[in-house]
Amino acid sequence: MTQYKQIILAKGREQSFFRKHPWIFSGAIKQKDANLHDGEIVEVLSSEKVFLGIGHYQDGSIAIRVLSYEYTDINTDFWFTKISKAYNYRKAIGLIDQPDMNAYRLVFGEADEMPGLVIDYYNNNLVIQCHAIGMHLSIKDIVEALKKIYGSKLETIYDKSVESLPATYASQIKNGFLFGSNENTIIQEYGNKFQIDWVRGQKTGFFIDQRENRKLLAHYSKGKKVLNTFCYTGGFSVYASLAGASLVHSVDSSKAAIELTKKNIELNGITNHEAFAVDTFDFFKTSDTDYDVIILDPPAFAKSRKVTHNAVIGYKRLNAEAFKRIKSGGIVFTFSCSQVIDKELFFNTIVSAAIEAKKTIKVLHYLSQPADHPINMHFLEGEYLKGLVLWVE
Ligand code: SAH
Numbered sequence: 001m002t003q004y005k006q007i008i009l010a011k012g013r014e015q016s017f018f019r020k021h022p023w024i025f026s027g028a029i030k031q032k033d034a035n036l037h038d039g040e041i042v043e044v045l046s047s048e049k050v051f052l053g054i055g056h057y058q059d060g061s062i063a064i065r066v067l068s069y070e071y072t073d074i075n076t077d078f079w080f081t082k083i084s085k086a087y088n089y090r091k092a093i094g095l096i097d098q099p100d101m102n103a104y105r106l107v108f109g110e111a112d113e114m115p116g117l118v119i120d121y122y123n124n125n126l127v128i129q130c131h132a133i134g135m136h137l138s139i140k141d142i143v144e145a146l147k148k149i150y151g152s153k154l155e156t157i158y159d160k161s162v163e164s165l166p167a168t169y170a171s172q173i174k175n176g177f178l179f180g181s182n183e184n185t186i187i188q189e190y191g192n193k194f195q196i197d198w199v200r201g202q203k204t205g206f207f208i209d210q211r212e213n214r215k216l217l218a219h220y221s222k223g224k225k226v227l228n229t230f231c232y233t234g235g236f237s238v239y240a241s242l243a244g245a246s247l248v249h250s251v252d253s254s255k256a257a258i259e260l261t262k263k264n265i266e267l268n269g270i271t272n273h274e275a276f277a278v279d280t281f282d283f284f285k286t287s288d289t290d291y292d293v294i295i296l297d298p299p300a301f302a303k304s305r306k307v308t309h310n311a312v313i314g315y316k317r318l319n320a321e322a323f324k325r326i327k328s329g330g331i332v333f334t335f336s337c338s339q340v341i342d343k344e345l346f347f348n349t350i351v352s353a354a355i356e357a358k359k360t361i362k363v364l365h366y367l368s369q370p371a372d373h374p375i376n377m378h379f380l381e382g383e384y385l386k387g388l389v390l391w392v393e
Pocket of ligand 1: 210
C-alpha cells in the first residue's frame with residue numbers, strides 16, 4: 001500500500017467525518033506533514049492519531065476533500081469502483097441505454113462521493129470538468145477507469161477543466177482530448193434533439209440539469225406564446241415548440257448562444273420560432289408581445305456570499321419585469337442556480353418582485369435539480385438549482 005503524507009485534525013474536529021460530510025476546513029487541522037503540495041493525496045488522522053480517511057489536499061479554506069473512509073490506494077481500480085457506483089445509480093434511475101435519451105451527468109462531485117469531479121455523458125462522449133486540483137492530478141487513472149466502464153462504445157473523453165480550477169494551476173494546463181477527437185455530437189433528450197459542442201460551448205456544453213423542468217414546460221406550452229430568456233442552446237424553446245406552442249421567442253445576450261439555439265431549432269424542424277441576441281432587460285423594454293409563458297433561467301447572479309445582496313436585487317428586477325409583462329393568468333418558470341441564494345431567500349425575493357409588479361402569484365410547482373445531479377443529504381451544499389412555476393394574475 002502506498003504511504004501517503006499525513007494530516008492530524010484538532011481535537012473534536014473529526015465530527016464531519018462521522019456525518020460523512022466530504023470537506024475538512026483548514027481551521028480543523030492541527031498538524032500536517034511538511035511540503036504538501038496542492039492536489040496531493042493525504043491520510044487524515046484524528047487528534048488521537050486514529051485513521052479517519054483519505055482525501056485530496058489543497059491549500060485554501062476547504063483544505064481536504066475526502067475520497068475514502070478506508071485505507072486504500074487511490075489508483076485506477078479505486079476510480080473504477082467509484083465511477084461504476086455512480087454509473088449503476090444512473091442505470092437504476094433509468095438514464096442509461098434509453099432510446100430517446102442519451103445525455104446525463106455521470107458524476108456530480110461531492111454528491112457522488114467524488115468531491116470536485118464532474119463528468120457529463122453525451123452520446124458515447126464524456127466531458128470531464130475538475131473543480132479540485134487533486135482530481136486533475138488523478139485524471140489519467142480516471143480516464144482508464146472510464147474506458148473500462150464504457151468499453152468499445154466510448155468515442156471521446158474531453159478535459160474541460162481550465163475554467164473550473166484555481167487560476168494559478170489552470171494557467172499551466174490546457175483543455176483537450178484525453179481519448180478520441182469528437183468536438184460535438186447530437187443527443188436526444190425525451191426525443192428532442194440537441195447539438196452539443198463541448199469544445200466551444202459553455203461549461204461542459206449543455207445544461208443537463210434542466211431536463212425535467214424542460215419536460216414540465218412542454219406540458220404548459222400547447223397553443224401558448226412562449227418567451228425563453230437566457231436561452232443558451234434553446235433547450236426550453238425546443239421543448240415548447242415541439243409541444244405545440246403557437247410562437248416561441250428565445251433571448252440571449254451571447255451571439256454564439258443564439259447561433260446554437262438556431263441550430264437546435266433547425267435540427268428539430270421547428271418553424272414558429274424567432275431568436276434575439278440581446279440583453280434580457282433590454283428585450284423587456286422593447287417587446288410588446290403578450291406572452292402566456294415566460295422562462296427566466298439566468299446565470300448565477302451570485303458566485304459568493306459577498307455579492308448575495310446584489311444578486312437579490314438582480315433576481316427581483318428580472319422577475320418584476322416578467323410579472324409586469326405577462327398576461328393575466330400567465331405562467332412564469334423562474335430559476336436561480338446561485339448556490340449562495342437559498343430557497344427561502346429566493347422565494348422571498350420572488351414575492352417582493354410580485355409586489356413591485358402589482359401581481360399575485362401562486363405556486364404550481366416547486367422545482368429542483370434532477371436525480372443525476374443528486375442532492376446528497378450529507379452534503380446539502382450541493383443543492384443549487386431552485387425553481388418555481390408560478391401562476392401570475
Ligand atoms: N436556460 C439555459 C441555460 C442558461 S445559461 C438552458 O436551459 O440551457 C445562462 C445564459 O444567459 C447564457 O447563455 C448567457 O449567455 C446568458 N446571459 C447572461 N446574461 C444575460 C443577459 N443579461 N441577458 C440575456 N442573456 C444573458
